[in-house]
Amino acid sequence: MCLGTIGKNSIRFTEQFFLFICFTVIITNVVVSAMKPQDFRTCAQTSFCRRNRAYADKAISNSFVSPYNVVKDTINIENGIISGELINTENKVSFVFQVHLLMNNIARIKINEKYPLKPRYDGVKYWSLIQEPVNTLEYTENPSTGKDGVTSLSFGVDRNRKVIIYHTPFHVELLVNDEPVIIFNNRGFFNFEHLRKKDDSVNQPEELIIQSEINTEKEIQTEEKKEERSEEGLWEETFNGKIDSKPNGPESIGLDISFPGFGHVYGIPEHASTLSLKETRGGDGTYNEPYRLYNLDVFEYDLDSPMALYGSIPFLLAHRKGVSAAILWLNAAETWIDIVKSKDDKSFLSFGKPTSTSTHTHWFSESGIIDVFAFLGPTTSDIFKQYGSLTGFTALPQSFAIGYHQCRWNYLSQGDVAEVDEGFDVNDIPYDVIWLDIEHTDDKKYFTWDKIKFSEPEKMQKNIGRKGRKMVAIVDPHVKRDDGYYIYKEAKDLDILTKDKDGKVYEGWCWPGNSVWIDWTNPKAQDWFSKKFAFIQYKGSTEFLFIWNDMNEPSVFNGPEITMPKDLLHYEGWEHRNLHNLFGMAFHSATSQGLINRTTPNHRPFVLSRSFFAGSQRFGAIWTGDNVANWDHLAASSPMLLTIGISGLPFSGADVGGFFGNPEPELLVRWYQTGAFQPFFRAHAHIDTKRREPWLFGDPYTSYIRDAIRQRYILLPFWYTIFQEASTNGMPIIRPMFVVFPDNEEIFAMEDQYFIGNSLLVKPITNQGQTTTEVYFAGNDLYYDYYTFKKVQGSGKVKVDITMNKIPVFLKGGSIIPRRQRFRRSSLAMYSDPFTLLVALNKKGEAAGTLYLDDGKTYEYQKGHYIHRNFNFTSGRFISTSFNKQVQDSENNYIKTNKDLRIERIIVLGVDRSPKNIIGYYNDLIDDKKELKFSLGGIDDIKGIVSASIGVSVEEISKDIIIIRDPKLLVKRDWTIEFVN
Ligand code: NOJ
Numbered sequence: 001m002c003l004g005t006i007g008k009n010s011i012r013f014t015e016q017f018f019l020f021i022c023f024t025v026i027i028t029n030v031v032v033s034a035m036k037p038q039d040f041r042t043c044a045q046t047s048f049c050r051r052n053r054a055y056a057d058k059a060i061s062n063s064f065v066s067p068y069n070v071v072k073d074t075i076n077i078e079n080g081i082i083s084g085e086l087i088n089t090e091n092k093v094s095f096v097f098q099v100h101l102l103m104n105n106i107a108r109i110k111i112n113e114k115y116p117l118k119p120r121y122d123g124v125k126y127w128s129l130i131q132e133p134v135n136t137l138e139y140t141e142n143p144s145t146g147k148d149g150v151t152s153l154s155f156g157v158d159r160n161r162k163v164i165i166y167h168t169p170f171h172v173e174l175l176v177n178d179e180p181v182i183i184f185n186n187r188g189f190f191n192f193e194h195l196r197k198k199d200d201s202v203n204q205p206e207e208l209i210i211q212s213e214i215n216t217e218k219e220i221q222t223e224e225k226k227e228e229r230s231e232e233g234l235w236e237e238t239f240n241g242k243i244d245s246k247p248n249g250p251e252s253i254g255l256d257i258s259f260p261g262f263g264h265v266y267g268i269p270e271h272a273s274t275l276s277l278k279e280t281r282g283g284d285g286t287y288n289e290p291y292r293l294y295n296l297d298v299f300e301y302d303l304d305s306p307m308a309l310y311g312s313i314p315f316l317l318a319h320r321k322g323v324s325a326a327i328l329w330l331n332a333a334e335t336w337i338d339i340v341k342s343k344d345d346k347s348f349l350s351f352g353k354p355t356s357t358s359t360h361t362h363w364f365s366e367s368g369i370i371d372v373f374a375f376l377g378p379t380t381s382d383i384f385k386q387y388g389s390l391t392g393f394t395a396l397p398q399s400f401a402i403g404y405h406q407c408r409w410n411y412l413s414q415g416d417v418a419e420v421d422e423g424f425d426v427n428d429i430p431y432d433v434i435w436l437d438i439e440h441t442d443d444k445k446y447f448t449w450d451k452i453k454f455s456e457p458e459k460m461q462k463n464i465g466r467k468g469r470k471m472v473a474i475v476d477p478h479v480k481r482d483d484g485y486y487i488y489k490e491a492k493d494l495d496i497l498t499k500d501k502d503g504k505v506y507e508g509w510c511w512p513g514n515s516v517w518i519d520w521t522n523p524k525a526q527d528w529f530s531k532k533f534a535f536i537q538y539k540g541s542t543e544f545l546f547i548w549n550d551m552n553e554p555s556v557f558n559g560p561e562i563t564m565p566k567d568l569l570h571y572e573g574w575e576h577r578n579l580h581n582l583f584g585m586a587f588h589s590a591t592s593q594g595l596i597n598r599t600t601p602n603h604r605p606f607v608l609s610r611s612f613f614a615g616s617q618r619f620g621a622i623w624t625g626d627n628v629a630n631w632d633h634l635a636a637s638s639p640m641l642l643t644i645g646i647s648g649l650p651f652s653g654a655d656v657g658g659f660f661g662n663p664e665p666e667l668l669v670r671w672y673q674t675g676a677f678q679p680f681f682r683a684h685a686h687i688d689t690k691r692r693e694p695w696l697f698g699d700p701y702t703s704y705i706r707d708a709i710r711q712r713y714i715l716l717p718f719w720y721t722i723f724q725e726a727s728t729n730g731m732p733i734i735r736p737m738f739v740v741f742p743d744n745e746e747i748f749a750m751e752d753q754y755f756i757g758n759s760l761l762v763k764p765i766t767n768q769g770q771t772t773t774e775v776y777f778a779g780n781d782l783y784y785d786y787y788t789f790k791k792v793q794g795s796g797k798v799k800v801d802i803t804m805n806k807i808p809v810f811l812k813g814g815s816i817i818p819r820r821q822r823f824r825r826s827s828l829a830m831y832s833d834p835f836t837l838l839v840a841l842n843k844k845g846e847a848a849g850t851l852y853l854d855d856g857k858t859y860e861y862q863k864g865h866y867i868h869r870n871f872n873f874t875s876g877r878f879i880s881t882s883f884n885k886q887v888q889d890s891e892n893n894y895i896k897t898n899k900d901l902r903i904e905r906i907i908v909l910g911v912d913r914s915p916k917n918i919i920g921y922y923n924d925l926i927d928d929k930k931e932l933k934f935s936l937g938g939i940d941d942i943k944g945i946v947s948a949s950i951g952v953s954v955e956e957i958s959k960d961i962i963i964i965r966d967p968k969l970l971v972k973r974d975w976t977i978e979f980v981n
Contacts, residue, residue: 035300047233048252049336052364059188066188070167080135093194101155102133111370117195121368121578124332128615130392180260181325182374189256242560245567254364259318263357264748267316267647270309275639275751280338290336295611297555297562299626303636310625311612312581313647321743324380328373331365332582338362380739388730394617396727399856401606402719403432403827404709405682410439413453414460427695429706430713435472444512445485446475449540457540465544468828474548477587480512496525501567508556520586522571533594546606552584553611584611592619621651621680629658635766639751645732653680662690665701672708673807674764679733707950717818722757724852741778759815763808775800781842782813784909787949789958805951813842816849816871821948834904841910847873865893876979901971906964915979920967923974934964
C-alpha cells in the first residue's frame with residue numbers, strides 16, 4: 001500500500017492516478033482532466049434501475065394489471081391514519097401501508113413489508129425531518145368508504161383535500177377541490193422487492209430487458225443469454241472492476257407518481273439540467289437516462305444532463321395554472337426518476353382535461369421503504385411552507401455570510417492572505433471572507449496548520465477580523481490514517497469509524513493518502529465531532545474562523561464511482577447503500593453544531609457544504625461544485641440554483657469565474673455581475689489556474705468587478721430581509737418566473753431570468769460580446785430599470801440594449817427596497833449606516849416592502865431582539881409599521897443598541913408630478929409634522945445618488961423620480977410620510 005505524501009499540486013485522484021503516485025511518489029504538475037462518463041454508472045449498468053425500468057415497460061402493456069391489492073377488511077381509520085394490508089397476488093408477499101393525513105394539507109404514504117426477513121432501513125426521517133409530523137384530526141369519511149373497494153376521506157380545515165384509495169389494484173389519488181393532483185400507482189409501476197434468501201429460487205425477481213438494451217443487443221438475445229441475465233446483479237454487482245457484495249440481494253422499491261393536468265415539473269436537484277424537467281425515455285429534446293440522485297464527486301461536469309452530482313433532494317414540484325402540488329420521496333439510497341408526459345390522457349386516467357398535458361414520474365430506490373409526502377398546496381408558496389414545516393426552514397445566516405467571499409485553491413501562506421486582503425482595500429473593493437483550501441493544513445490533517453506557511457494562524461485571523469472580516473478554513477470528512485494525528489486516534493479509540501462489510505475499519509484514498517471516514521450517522525460521532533471546534537481543541541482557530549465541508553458525498557478516489565462502496569457498514573449495522581445520500585448532510589450537521597457550541601452565547605454558524613440532502617438547509621449553504629470557466633457553465637448556474645432554491649435549500653451559489661480553467665476577462669466580469677445577484681457569492685479557482693483577484697485584470701475590468709461587488713453590498717439589507725423571510729416561510733431567495741407569476745403559462749419553463757424576492761428581476765448575460773438581450777416583463781404592470789430608474793416601455797418580451805458595466809436588472813412596480821449606499825470595506829463596517837428606501841410605484845401608485853434587521857450574529861433574534869418593518873405606500877401616504885410583536889421596543893436589545901439607525905433618503909419612482917409638499921411625522925406624534933426636503937428629478941439630488949447606480953451618468957437617470965433628503969426618521973419608529981398635492 002502506498003503511504004507516500006500527496007504533493008501540493010495534486011489535482012484529481014482516480015485510482016489509476018493513485019497507483020501512479022504510489023510508484024513515483026513525486027508529483028509536481030498534473031494536467032486537469034475532464035469528467036469521465038465511464039467512471040459513473042448508467043441505468044443499464046445498474047441492476048435495480050434495469051429491473052424497475054423493465055417492470056414499467058411491462059406494466060404499460062395492455063394486458064398488465066398491477067398485482068398489488070388491498071386485502072379485504074384490513075382497512076382501519078384512526079387518528080388521521082388510514083392503514084391496511086396489501087398483497088402481491090403473484091408471489092403472495094404481504095405489505096402494510098399507511099396513509100397519514102397531516103397538518104397543513106400534507107399527506108404521507110408509507111409501505112413496508114409485513115414480515116421482512118430483517119428490518120428495512122427507515123432512518124431517513126431522523127435526519128431529514130425536524131420532528132415526527134403531526135396527524136390532523138380534521139377529516140371526514142365519505143359515504144363511499146368501505147364500499148366498492150374504495151376508501152375515501154376528505155381532510156383539511158375546509159375538507160377540500162381528498163384521498164381516495166382504490167383497493168384492486170391498489171392505487172391512491174389525492175385531490176384538491178375535487179380535482180386529482182397526485183396519483184400513486186396509476187400506471188401500476190409499484191414494485192416492492194421483498195427481502196429473500198439467496199437460495200429461494202422461486203422467489204427471485206424477473207430480470208426484464210429494457211427496450212433500449214434490446215435494440216443494442218439484438219444479435220445476442222438468445223434464450224440462453226436471457227437466462228444468464230436473469231440472475232445478473234441480484235446478489236452481486238460489479239462496476240469498473242469493483243464488486244458490490246449485496247448481502248441482502250434485490251431490495252429495491254419503485255412507484256409511479258402521476259401529476260394529472262400538470263405540464264411542468266421541477267426540482268430533484270442536483271443536476272446540471274433545465275428548470276422545467278425533461279422527459280427521460282428518449283425522443284427529441286429529451287434524455288435517455290432517468291434523473292439520478294446519488295451524491296457523487298463529478299468534477300467538470302457535463303451540462304444538460306440528468307446524471308447525478310454532489311447533492312440530492314428527492315423533492316419534486318408540479319405546477320399548473322391555479323394549482324401546485326409536490327412530493328418528497330423520503331429515501332436516501334440511490335434513486336432514479338423517469339419522467340414522461342402525455343397529452344389527452346382520457347384513455348389513461350379516469351379524469352383530466354382532454355387537451356391538457358400530464359406528467360408521469362417513476363421513482364425507484366435501491367433499498368429502504370416507501371415513505372412519500374404529498375404537499376397539496378394549492379399555491380407554490382403554500383408548498384414551500386409545507387415542505388419547510390417538515391424538513392426545517394433555511395437557517396438564518398450571520399450577516400457576513402451574504403457578503404462577498406474570496407476563495408482560491410489555495411491562498412498559499414499567511415503573507416499571501418494579508419496581501420490579498422490588502423489588495424481589496426487598495427482597490428476599494430468590499431469583501432467579507434477570505435478562504436483557505438486544503439493546502440493550509442499540515443499534510444491534509446484537518447484542524448491543523450502548515451507549520452511554515454501558516455505559522456501564526458490566530459494572528460492572521462485577528463488581522464482579518466480587525467477589519468470586520470472573516471476567514472473560512474476547509475475541513476473534509478476523510479481522516480488521514482496516521483497514529484500521530486489526534487483526530488484519527490480519538491475516532492479510532494471511540495470506535496466511530498465506518499467499517500467494511502467484514503466489520504474492519506474501512507480505508508480508502510483521498511487528499512491525505514490513506515484515509516478513514518468517521519461514521520457521521522453514529523450519534524457518538526456527532527457528539528464528539530461537534531466538540532472538535534471548541535477553540536481549545538481546534539488550535540489556532542478564533543471566532544473569526546468558519547468552516548467549509550468539501551468532498552462529503554463522500555469522495556473516495558479509489559472507491560466505486562469515486563465514492564464509498566455500498567456494502568460498508570454504519571451505526572447499528574446499516575449498510576451504506578441505505579443512507580448514502582444523507583451521509584454528507586450528517587457531516588454538515590455535526591460541523592454546524594460544532595460552530596454553534598464553540599461560543600457562549602451561541603453564534604450562528606457558517607458552514608459551506610458540497611454534498612446535501614433534504615434538510616441540509618438547516619445547516620448552512622451549499623455550492624454547485626467543480627464547474628468550468630466557460631459561458632455555458634455560467635448560463636447553467638441560474639437553472640441549477642433556481643432548482644436547488646425551490647427544493648428548500650435557497651442559500652446556494654456557483655463558483656464565480658468557474659473553478660476549472662482561466663476565464664477571459666469578459667467572462668469573469670459577467671460572472672461577477674451574475675454572482676452578485678445569486679444567494680451565495682464566492683469566487684473560487686482551481687490550484688492550476690492563473691491568479692484572478694479582481695485587480696489583476698486592470699481597468700475597465702477591475703472597475704466592472706468592483707461595481708458588481710458594490711451592488712451586492714448596497715443591497716445587503718434587501719438580501720438579509722429575504723433570507724429572514726426564507727427562514728420563516730420557506731420562500732426561495734431567488735425565484736423562478738413561474739413562482740412570481742403562477743398563472744402565466746408562457747413563462748413556466750423560463751430559466752434565464754429570475755426574481756430576487758418578488759421585487760428585482762435579473763437577467764444574467766451569458767454570451768460573449770452580447771450587445772442586446774430580450775427580457776420578459778410579466779404581469780402587465782410597471783417595471784423600472786434598476787440603475788437609471790427609467791420606466792420600461794412595453795410588456796412581455798422587450799429587447800434591451802446591454803453594456804459591459806452591468807447586467808439588466810429591473811425593479812417591479814409595487815416594490816420597496818431597502819439599501820445602504822455608503823461604500824465600506826465589509827458588511828460589518830456598514831452595520832450602523834443609514835438606509836435609502838427605493839419605492840417603485842405600480843400603476844395604481846402603490847408599493848410595499850419590508851426591512852428586517854438584527855445583530856447579524858447571535859440567536860438573540862429568536863427572543864424578539866430585532867427590527868422588522870412593514871412599509872406601505874398607498875394614496876400618497878408612505879407608512880412604516882412594525883411586525884415585531886414579540887417584545888416591547890424598550891426591552892428590545894437590538895433597538896437599544898441601534899437606536900439611532902435612520903432613513904437618510906427615500907427615492908420614489910413613478911411619480912410624474914411634484915407634490916406641493918411632503919410632510920413626515922412619527923405616528924405617535926401626529927401634531928409634530930415636519931416638512932421634508934425633496935425634489936422631483938432635482939439634479940443635485942440625483943448627483944447624490946448616482947454613485948450607487950454604477951456606471952450610469954447623471955443625464956441617464958430618470959427625472960421622474962422624487963428624492964426626499966434626510967427625512968430625519970428613525971428606523972425603529974412607526975412613521976408616516978404624506979405627499980400633499
Ligand atoms: C474539490 C472542491 O470542489 C474544490 O472546490 C476544492 O478547491 C478542491 N476540492 C480542493 O479542496
